[in-house]
Amino acid sequence: MKNLKISVLAIIATVSFTSCSSDDDNLVPVNEEEVITTLTATFTPQGGGTAIVLQSQDLDGDGPDAPVITVSGDFTAGTTYTGTVAFLNELANPVDIISEEVLEEGDEHQIFFLQNGLGTFTYNDQDVNGNPIGLSFTYEASETVTNGDLTIVLRHEPNKTADGVSNGDITNAGGGTDASATFSINVN
Amino acid sequence: MRFYILLLFAVIATGNSAYSQSTLSGKVTDSKSQPLDGSHIHIGELHAISTPLGTYELHNIPNGQQRVVISYIGYTTLDTIIHFNGSTVRLNAILKPASTQLQEVVLSEATRVSKSAVVKQDVKLITLEKYSSATLGDALKEIPGVYSLKTGNSIVKPVINGLHSSRVPVLVNNVRLEDQQWGTEHAPNLDINSAGKVSVIKGASALQYGGDAIGGLILVEPVSVLKDTLYGRSILSLNSNGRGGSFTSSLHKGAEKGWAWNAGGTFKYFGDREAPNYVLSNTGNHEGNFSGDVKYIGDTYDLSASYSFYNATIGIASATHIGSTADLANAINSGTPYITNPFTYTIGAPKQEIQHHLGKLNFNTQLNPFSTLSLQYAFQLNHRKEFDIRRGDFKDQAALDLTLITNSLQADWKYEKDNNTLKSGISFSMQDNEASPETGIRPLIPNYTRQDVGAYAIAAHRFSNSFSAEAGLRYDFSHMDADKFYQKSRWTSLGYEEEFDNFIVADYGSQWLTNPKFTFHNISASLGIKKILSTNWELFANAGLAMRNPNPSELFSDGLHHSNGTIELGSLRTKKEESYKLSTTLVKHGNTFSFEVTPYANFISNFIFLKPTGAEYTIRGSFPVYNYVQADALLTGIDFHSDLYLGEHLKHSLNLAYVYGTNRDTDEPLIDMPPLNIANTIRYSFNDRHNSFAELRSEAVFTQNRYPNYNFYADVPQNGELVPVLVDVSTPPPGYHLLHFSTGTEFDLGKTKASVNLSVNNIFNTTYRDYLNRQRLYTDEAGRNFMLQIKLNY
Numbered sequence: 001m002k003n004l005k006i007s008v009l010a011i012i013a014t015v016s017f018t019s020c021s022s023d024d025d026n027l028v029p030v031n032e033e034e035v036i037t038t039l040t041a042t043f044t045p046q047g048g049g050t051a052i053v054l055q056s057q058d059l060d061g062d063g064p065d066a067p068v069i070t071v072s073g074d075f076t077a078g079t080t081y082t083g084t085v086a087f088l089n090e091l092a093n094p095v096d097i098i099s100e101e102v103l104e105e106g107d108e109h110q111i112f113f114l115q116n117g118l119g120t121f122t123y124n125d126q127d128v129n130g131n132p133i134g135l136s137f138t139y140e141a142s143e144t145v146t147n148g149d150l151t152i153v154l155r156h157e158p159n160k161t162a163d164g165v166s167n168g169d170i171t172n173a174g175g176g177t178d179a180s181a182t183f184s185i186n187v188n
Numbered sequence: 189m190r191f192y193i194l195l196l197f198a199v200i201a202t203g204n205s206a207y208s209q210s211t212l213s214g215k216v217t218d219s220k221s222q223p224l225d226g227s228h229i230h231i232g233e234l235h236a237i238s239t240p241l242g243t244y245e246l247h248n249i250p251n252g253q254q255r256v257v258i259s260y261i262g263y264t265t266l267d268t269i270i271h272f273n274g275s276t277v278r279l280n281a282i283l284k285p286a287s288t289q290l291q292e293v294v295l296s297e298a299t300r301v302s303k304s305a306v307v308k309q310d311v312k313l314i315t316l317e318k319y320s321s322a323t324l325g326d327a328l329k330e331i332p333g334v335y336s337l338k339t340g341n342s343i344v345k346p347v348i349n350g351l352h353s354s355r356v357p358v359l360v361n362n363v364r365l366e367d368q369q370w371g372t373e374h375a376p377n378l379d380i381n382s383a384g385k386v387s388v389i390k391g392a393s394a395l396q397y398g399g400d401a402i403g404g405l406i407l408v409e410p411v412s413v414l415k416d417t418l419y420g421r422s423i424l425s426l427n428s429n430g431r432g433g434s435f436t437s438s439l440h441k442g443a444e445k446g447w448a449w450n451a452g453g454t455f456k457y458f459g460d461r462e463a464p465n466y467v468l469s470n471t472g473n474h475e476g477n478f479s480g481d482v483k484y485i486g487d488t489y490d491l492s493a494s495y496s497f498y499n500a501t502i503g504i505a506s507a508t509h510i511g512s513t514a515d516l517a518n519a520i521n522s523g524t525p526y527i528t529n530p531f532t533y534t535i536g537a538p539k540q541e542i543q544h545h546l547g548k549l550n551f552n553t554q555l556n557p558f559s560t561l562s563l564q565y566a567f568q569l570n571h572r573k574e575f576d577i578r579r580g581d582f583k584d585q586a587a588l589d590l591t592l593i594t595n596s597l598q599a600d601w602k603y604e605k606d607n608n609t610l611k612s613g614i615s616f617s618m619q620d621n622e623a624s625p626e627t628g629i630r631p632l633i634p635n636y637t638r639q640d641v642g643a644y645a646i647a648a649h650r651f652s653n654s655f656s657a658e659a660g661l662r663y664d665f666s667h668m669d670a671d672k673f674y675q676k677s678r679w680t681s682l683g684y685e686e687e688f689d690n691f692i693v694a695d696y697g698s699q700w701l702t703n704p705k706f707t708f709h710n711i712s713a714s715l716g717i718k719k720i721l722s723t724n725w726e727l728f729a730n731a732g733l734a735m736r737n738p739n740p741s742e743l744f745s746d747g748l749h750h751s752n753g754t755i756e757l758g759s760l761r762t763k764k765e766e767s768y769k770l771s772t773t774l775v776k777h778g779n780t781f782s783f784e785v786t787p788y789a790n791f792i793s794n795f796i797f798l799k800p801t802g803a804e805y806t807i808r809g810s811f812p813v814y815n816y817v818q819a820d821a822l823l824t825g826i827d828f829h830s831d832l833y834l835g836e837h838l839k840h841s842l843n844l845a846y847v848y849g850t851n852r853d854t855d856e857p858l859i860d861m862p863p864l865n866i867a868n869t870i871r872y873s874f875n876d877r878h879n880s881f882a883e884l885r886s887e888a889v890f891t892q893n894r895y896p897n898y899n900f901y902a903d904v905p906q907n908g909e910l911v912p913v914l915v916d917v918s919t920p921p922p923g924y925h926l927l928h929f930s931t932g933t934e935f936d937l938g939k940t941k942a943s944v945n946l947s948v949n950n951i952f953n954t955t956y957r958d959y960l961n962r963q964r965l966y967t968d969e970a971g972r973n974f975m976l977q978i979k980l981n982y
Contacts, residue, residue: 027635028625029673029696034582036807058807060698062748062755064681066805091698101580116908151910156511157577159527170905174518174526176511176577180809182903182910 056181305716333827351403379477384411392734399712413442432458513902589624634672783830795821924956
């Protein structure tokens with residue numbers, strides 16, 4: 001019986017010892033530092049004039065609220081624009097500029113401009129392998145008046161050497177989509 | 189049989205006599221000096237039965253050499269030769285248990301029915317060894333009615349009669365494994381090589397292990413040696429597919445009394461698996477495990493301590509990495525992975541890194557000749573890290589980092605006398621889950637603590653030599669206290685405002701800190717009968733009530749599940765599941781033909797499942813939203829197994845399983861039900877002294893035609909435009925047929941027994957996908973595999 005008592009005692013002691021340490025002392029809300037909340041494309045006319053800004057902003061990240069899409073104005077037919085794309089995480093404090101990471105890891109990212117008949121997009125930047133990234137680009141607006149959708153897609157780890165990808169064709173790119181926003185565009 | 193026959197006896201001749209006939213007398217006891225009442229002692233035509241004190245006498249024995257046999261059901265028979273010369277010979281026999289202690293069913297040779305009415309199906313050590321370099325889930329597929337839910341090749345969860353995960357608890361060495369089984373891509377965290385025997389109980393009829401086994405129970409028992417000996421085993425398995433293998437080695441020191449111990453370890457190392465047409469990039473796995481125990485066996489008690497450690501890194505196919513539903517649509521429609529890299533052993537993201545520690549103290553004591561008491565304390569620490577493909581500073585940071593600590597204490601009492609068995613016990617457990625905030629991703633599973641208390645009583649009675657019944661009742665209390673951050677927008681969209689305002693503790697800007705608390709009181713019950721119909725026929729019938737509380741995933745999930753591109757939403761309103769299961773098993777034993785058939789019906793109310801309910805837009809595009817919902821379900825089906833001996837060399841075995849799952853509220857089929865599957869095995873035994881064999885196995889899995897249509901549309905870029913494309917996540921892949929071959933032989937190397945097995949899996953390198961593999965939307969299954977296995981017993 002003595003053995004039994006000692007064993008029971010030992011078991012109880014072990015249980016109470018191990019269960020004391022389990023307090024919830026590190027309740028920290030996780031601010032998603034990696035999420036992209038905001039995609040901004042800025043088009044500056046090469047001859048001067050007001051820049052046109054396209055923005056998709058989703059301040060609850062993967063939460064239920066849909067992104068808010070804004071287009072600041074119409075494009076002018078036949079005009080060439082110098083463009084930049086910026087990605088932000090506005091949930092972080094200070095605001096995290098994700099496009100800097102995209103630039104640093106340029107060989108693992110590519111931005112695609114999907115549209116039909118709105119004009120021509122040309123890449124103005126290169127990664128370490130000489131392939132385009134797309135943070136900086138040129139847009140020649142269509143000569144004729146038109147309208148349509150422009151979708152800007154950021155792909156992570158695309159296959160940049162696949163057929164057509166470095167020319168901006170997303171068909172064979174693969175990889176994962178980090179951001180995708182569709183804007184209604186008027187070319188006047 | 190690997191456990192050696194063990195005999196301990198003393199023969200004392202007590203003086204001479206003038207009679208020409210002799211007398212044999214003595215006492216029959218077990219190894220703990222308890223008398224064995226009713227042992228059978230015989231010499232030729234003469235026989236005697238021992239008294240309740242274990243004593244016996246046998247007179248009128250002719251002089252000369254005589255064969256003496258002493259036997260008792262469940263114990264190893266003593267068989268010896270004694271020279272009688274007219275004197276009285278005393279023979280005190282100590283009989284050993286025939287096999288492991290947990291072997292309850294000894295009925296096939298005896299005419300008396302066993303008291304337990306629980307149907308258990310076993311996977312034997314020899315079969316487990318075949319799967320030394322694979323997983324427990326793979327080995328369990330040898331039992332009809334057990335399927336597997338896989339993620340790739342190395343994450344294999346057992347599915348019993350259509351149910352899995354939280355509905356199928358796994359008990360390792362009598363400890364309930366607490367390793368985050370709520371996730372469909374979380375496989376049981378244990379080393380198959382540490383198991384000596386694995387049993388499956390379909391349904392919740394074994395209430396001593398818990399009342400929530402709506403699907404069934406898996407009991408894993410370690411290797412234990414009863415003999416006073418040192419025994420070792422090593423297995424090397426080399427595989428062509430994955431270009432790797434495993435090595436496992438263990439030592440077992442058995443003892444009658446005093447100290448016994450076991451120790452063993454396993455290493456596994458695999459690179460990328462290969463499908464018939466391409467490399468399955470990032471599907472390697474590395475594993476290193478240890479397990480050991482030490483036991484002291486006294487006269488009426490034993491005390492043991494054991495520890496095991498499981499440590500695995502498992503790659504998830506890179507083809508499954510998607511960022512949006514457009515990516516998912518592309519992956520499904522292209523039919524092949526976008527990127528396949530050359531073969532490598534390196535495991536990159538996405539991957540899982542898992543550690544599981546299990547420590548246990550156990551004390552068993554014999555209170556009197558009829559009852560035993562067992563006390564057990566167990567500690568478990570499960571640490572799971574999941575890595576995704578991430579950007580920048582987060583590249584090497586886990587996306588999910590959960591630590592689950594469980595302490596449990598239990599006391600079990602068992603009384604067994606004549607025709608009655610009574611079992612009763614109580615258990616306590618405390619669990620603490622911590623989700624690391626370092627991940628930079630909001631954890632789907634929050635921090636929580638949980639306390640459980642359970643108590644059960646089971647009574648079994650043998651009414652006659654051919655009929656017995658068993659009934660059990662169990663009560664479980666569970667309290668859960670969670671700390672969960674909700675995005676305010678999510679809290680509102682789930683309609684929690686007002687209803688759950690009392691859970692809100694603090695306001696963190698865009699998030700609420702909440703403190704949900706839940707208390708559950710559950711009752712489970714079982715009733716079973718067993719009837720021997722005639723010499724070779726047996727019938728079991730079981731009815732069971734089981735209740736399962738919603739798991740943390742079903743309660744709290746609230747966001748994007750990156751691995752399958754869906755937003756999964758749990759609900760604080762989720763109620764517990766209740767299962768009413770009826771099953772019967774008919775068994776026919778025979779020398780040439782034997783079979784076992786089990787039809788069953790499982791009525792589950794508040795069955796919890798994921799159902800698509802719409803789409804949500806994020807900056808990555810739209811995602812389908814899956815909510816955990818509840819409905820009344822029915823799972824009914826049949827499991828069949830038969831063995832047919834065709835002559836002395838050839839044996840045919842058949843396994844067949846079919847399950848029909850229906851949502852009774854909507855009359856829709858249930859998702860992820862295993863299709864009809866049939867396995868035929870032909871085995872040729874050479875019956876030589878090397879136990880050589882050759883075996884051909886055919887595995888046929890039919891197309892699952894009953895499935896709910898959960899398809900949706902996604903906007904996919906095509907020719908510069910976003911076009912809505914059907915994302916077919918529902919249609920099951922076509923059925924498939926595979927052929928496997930294996931052959932092996934045994935030989936002696938001095939005192940070492942060696943065996944060599946060679947096998948080919950998927951001989952024709954068939955391309956196929958399986959409905960219950962979560963990677964079926966992205967990649968084919970692995971192709972042909974040659975395996976060479978060398979086993980040494982010493």
